[in-house]
Amino acid sequence: MTSVGSGLDASGPLKDILEIWHEHRAAVLFATTCILALVWFYLELLPRNNIEPTNLKPNQQATSSIILEEKIITGGEKAKDVATGPRRIKGELRRTDSARKSLGSGEERRIQILVFYSSLIGNTERIANGAAEGLGTSLGEGYNSHSTFLKPIVLDLAEADYDEYFISTPKQTEPNTPVEYFYLILLPSYNIDSINDNLLEHMRETHHDFRIDTAPLSGILGYSVFGFGDREGWPTEDEGFCFQAKEVDKWMAKLTGRKRAYPLGMADTKRELKERLDEWIGGVKDIMGLVARTGSLGEGVPGSGDAVESDDEYASGEDDDEVLVDESLTAKQSKRKEKPSNIDDVEDLGRIMKASQADSKTASSAPVAVDFTTYTKSTSKRPPQTIKEMVPKNSPTYASLTKQGYSIVGSHSGVKICRWTKSALRGRGSCYKFSFYGIASHQCMETTPSLSCSNKCVFCWRHGTNPVGTTWRWVVDPPELIFDGVKAGHYKKIKMLRGVPGVRAERFAEAMRIRHCALSLVGEPIFYPHINEFLAMLHGERISSFLVCNAQHPDQLAALKAVTQLYVSIDASNKESLRKIDRPLHRDFWERFQRCLEILREKRFKQRTVFRLTLVKGFNVEDEVEGYADLVEKGLPCFVEIKGVTYCGTSSSAGAGLSMANVPFYAEVTEFVEALNKKLNERGLKYGIAAEHAHSCCVLIASERFRVDGKWHTRIDYQRFFELLEERGADGDWTPEEYMGPETPEWATWGQGGFDPRDTRVDRKGRKIEV
Structure with missing residues (x-):
C-alpha cells in the first residue's frame, strides 16, 4: 500500500491536469467541432477552379470524373459547374468499333x-x-x-x-x-x-x-x-x-x-x-x-440484333436446303417478292458481276480457261494463264458470301453455320442426318474446300454466278490452312450464337466439340486437289466425314480414300433432264456421270455409298421413276436419299426456269418414294423404305444389307469407323457392315415423321407444333 501511495503522490501535476480535463472536456470537444466545421465550410466556399487536377492521385481523378459525369447527365443547376470545374482526364475521340479494338497502352x-x-x-x-x-x-x-x-x-x-x-x-x-x-x-x-x-x-x-x-x-x-x-x-x-x-x-x-x-x-x-x-x-x-x-460487342450471326426473330432461316435455302412446304406458301410468294432488300445475296451476283464487267469492257484480260473435254486429244495452243485466287477479298463474290454468313477461308474454301445447327442448339430439332445416321446437328460443321463447281444447276443457291470451271486453274491453298481455318471459323460462329434466345447451355457446350463434317456446303469439294489430305486431318481428330460430289469428276472420285459416307448427287434419270437441271460445263457430262456410278458400284463394299435424288417438280419427277430405278440398279448404293428441292425465290432462279411451282409437297415426295421402291422390288433389288424426316422433306431408302432381324440399322458406329481407320488405314479392306451402328429409333422409321421427341417443333412464328 505504501508503494502505491507514493506513486500517486509523485504524479501530482498529471493528476491535476486530468481533473481539469474531466471537468471541462464537454466544452472543449464542442468548441473543437465548431472550429473544424467552420474551416470545412470556408474551404467549400473557395472557387473550384483553384484546384489543379494534376495534383490529384489517379483514383481521386476517377472519382472527380464520376461526380462531374453525374452532373452532366442529370442536368439542372449542377450542369452549370462544368465550365468552371476541374479538367477531366484526357480521353480519346469517338472511334468506330474497329478502331476501339486497337487502343494503345x-x-x-x-x-x-x-x-x-x-x-x-x-x-x-x-x-x-x-x-x-x-x-x-x-x-x-x-x-x-x-x-x-x-x-x-x-x-x-x-x-x-x-x-x-x-x-x-x-x-x-x-x-x-x-x-x-x-x-x-x-x-x-x-x-x-x-x-x-x-x-x-x-x-x-x-x-x-x-x-x-x-x-x-x-x-x-x-x-x-x-x-x-x-x-x-x-x-x-x-x-x-x-x-x-x-x-x-x-x-x-x-x-x-x-x-x-x-x-x-x-x-x-x-x-x-x-x-x-x-x-x-x-x-x-x-x-x-x-x-x-x-471496345465493341463483337460479331453476331446474320440477323443478330434484328427487331424480331428472323424467319428467313426457314425459307432461304441454306446449306442442307431442306424444306417443308404447304399450300399457303404459294399464295404468299407474290407478297414476298414485293419486299425490298438492302442486302446483296449471292443470287444477286449475276447483276453485280455484269455491272462490273460493263465498266471494264475496254480492259484487256486473258480468256477464261474452260476445258470442254474428252472428244479429242488435240492440244491446241492457248494463251498463257495467270494463276489467281478463286475468291479474292476485293471481289463481289467475297462480299456477297460474307454478307450471307459464309466465312471465306484462304482463297477458295468456306464454312457456314447451317440453320439446323441453330435449331438443334435451341432444342427445336436436328436435320435428317440425326434421324437417319445419328449425327447431332449442333456438333456438325458445314464446309467445303472448293467454292467452285463444274455445274450451274437451276436450283443452286448461287445460280451459276459462283466460280465455275472444268479444270482447277486457281491458287491451291494447303490443307493445313483450310483445316485450321474452317475449324476456327466454325467455332467463332458457334460462339456468336451465345446470345440467341432459347439456346440450351448443355448443347452450346457440346457444340464446342466438332464431331462431324459435312463437305456439302456449296461448290464441289472433290475438286480440291488435296482432298485426301484434308480428310485425313478430319479423321485424325475423330471428326466423321460426309462428302457430296456431283458425279462429274470420275478420276478424282476413283482416287478418293475412305470417307465415313460418300454421296453422289443424282439430279436426273436421263441425259436430257440432266442437261436441263444441272447445266454441266463438260460436253461429255453424261459419260462422266455414268462412269461415276460405276465407281460407286465398286466402292459399295468398302464404304457407305449414297445416291441423293433432288426432286424438281416439272423437271425430274414425272415419268422418271423407271429411269431412276435404272440408275440405282447400275450403282447399287447402300442408301438412296430422296428430297424435295428448295426454291430460293429470286429473279435469277426464275430466269433459269425455276419457280415455287417446281417445289414438290411432301406428299408428292412420299408418293415418288413409294413408286421407286416398288420398281426396285419388281427388279429383285433388295431395298426398302427405312426412315423419313418430314420436316426436311426427305425419305431414306436403304439396302437390305442394313436390316438385321427385321430392324433397320441405318445409323453409324463412329467409334468403330475410326478404329478401322487406325487398324487398316484409309486404303484398308473393310465393309460398311463392320461399322454399322445401332437400330434406327422407332420415331425415325418410315411412317413416324422422323422428329426427335426430345425436341420441340415450332412453326415460323416460334409457336409449338404438336407432332
Whole structure:
C-alpha cells in the first residue's frame, strides 16, 4: 500500500491536469467541432477552379470524373459547374468499333451505363437502383487498364427527356474526353395507360420521322431490356406477358441499328424474379467485359440484333436446303417478292458481276480457261494463264458470301453455320442426318474446300454466278490452312450464337466439340486437289466425314480414300433432264456421270455409298421413276436419299426456269418414294423404305444389307469407323457392315415423321407444333 501511495503522490501535476480535463472536456470537444466545421465550410466556399487536377492521385481523378459525369447527365443547376470545374482526364475521340479494338497502352475508354426504368408503385425503382449498385460495384474494379466504367446512372422514364436520350445519343460536353453509353431498360408491362405508352409512341415516331435518321441511337455501345410481368394475369407471351418490354426491345433494335447486346430478359415477379434477374445481370456483366477488352460487342450471326426473330432461316435455302412446304406458301410468294432488300445475296451476283464487267469492257484480260473435254486429244495452243485466287477479298463474290454468313477461308474454301445447327442448339430439332445416321446437328460443321463447281444447276443457291470451271486453274491453298481455318471459323460462329434466345447451355457446350463434317456446303469439294489430305486431318481428330460430289469428276472420285459416307448427287434419270437441271460445263457430262456410278458400284463394299435424288417438280419427277430405278440398279448404293428441292425465290432462279411451282409437297415426295421402291422390288433389288424426316422433306431408302432381324440399322458406329481407320488405314479392306451402328429409333422409321421427341417443333412464328 505504501508503494502505491507514493506513486500517486509523485504524479501530482498529471493528476491535476486530468481533473481539469474531466471537468471541462464537454466544452472543449464542442468548441473543437465548431472550429473544424467552420474551416470545412470556408474551404467549400473557395472557387473550384483553384484546384489543379494534376495534383490529384489517379483514383481521386476517377472519382472527380464520376461526380462531374453525374452532373452532366442529370442536368439542372449542377450542369452549370462544368465550365468552371476541374479538367477531366484526357480521353480519346469517338472511334468506330474497329478502331476501339486497337487502343494503345496510353489511351483510356470511358463507359457510362444508363439504367432506365418505369414504375407505378416503386418496385421497379428499387430493383433498378439495386441493379445499378451491383453493376457499379463489380465493374468499378475494371476489366483492364484501358477502360473506366463510370458509376451507373439511374433514370426514371417518367422524368427523363426523351429528346436527349432517345432521339440521339447524349451530347458530349467535352469533346476531348468523350463518354460511350450503354443503355439498360427495366420495364414492367401495364394494361393501363402509363409512361410506357408514351415511350413506345415516341420510339415509333422517331423511327418513322423522315427528318431523323432511322437509327439515331446507333452511336451507343449497345442496349439490353428486362421485362417484368405476372403470369397469373397474362399466362403466355402471346396473351400479353411482358408485351411492352418486347415492344421496347424491338424498337430499340431499330433505333440503335441492331445493337442488342444481350437478349431480352423476362421474369414473373411472383415466382422467378430473382433467378431470372440475376441471370440477366450476369450476362450483362459478361458483355461489359467484352466491351472493356475490345471496345465493341463483337460479331453476331446474320440477323443478330434484328427487331424480331428472323424467319428467313426457314425459307432461304441454306446449306442442307431442306424444306417443308404447304399450300399457303404459294399464295404468299407474290407478297414476298414485293419486299425490298438492302442486302446483296449471292443470287444477286449475276447483276453485280455484269455491272462490273460493263465498266471494264475496254480492259484487256486473258480468256477464261474452260476445258470442254474428252472428244479429242488435240492440244491446241492457248494463251498463257495467270494463276489467281478463286475468291479474292476485293471481289463481289467475297462480299456477297460474307454478307450471307459464309466465312471465306484462304482463297477458295468456306464454312457456314447451317440453320439446323441453330435449331438443334435451341432444342427445336436436328436435320435428317440425326434421324437417319445419328449425327447431332449442333456438333456438325458445314464446309467445303472448293467454292467452285463444274455445274450451274437451276436450283443452286448461287445460280451459276459462283466460280465455275472444268479444270482447277486457281491458287491451291494447303490443307493445313483450310483445316485450321474452317475449324476456327466454325467455332467463332458457334460462339456468336451465345446470345440467341432459347439456346440450351448443355448443347452450346457440346457444340464446342466438332464431331462431324459435312463437305456439302456449296461448290464441289472433290475438286480440291488435296482432298485426301484434308480428310485425313478430319479423321485424325475423330471428326466423321460426309462428302457430296456431283458425279462429274470420275478420276478424282476413283482416287478418293475412305470417307465415313460418300454421296453422289443424282439430279436426273436421263441425259436430257440432266442437261436441263444441272447445266454441266463438260460436253461429255453424261459419260462422266455414268462412269461415276460405276465407281460407286465398286466402292459399295468398302464404304457407305449414297445416291441423293433432288426432286424438281416439272423437271425430274414425272415419268422418271423407271429411269431412276435404272440408275440405282447400275450403282447399287447402300442408301438412296430422296428430297424435295428448295426454291430460293429470286429473279435469277426464275430466269433459269425455276419457280415455287417446281417445289414438290411432301406428299408428292412420299408418293415418288413409294413408286421407286416398288420398281426396285419388281427388279429383285433388295431395298426398302427405312426412315423419313418430314420436316426436311426427305425419305431414306436403304439396302437390305442394313436390316438385321427385321430392324433397320441405318445409323453409324463412329467409334468403330475410326478404329478401322487406325487398324487398316484409309486404303484398308473393310465393309460398311463392320461399322454399322445401332437400330434406327422407332420415331425415325418410315411412317413416324422422323422428329426427335426430345425436341420441340415450332412453326415460323416460334409457336409449338404438336407432332
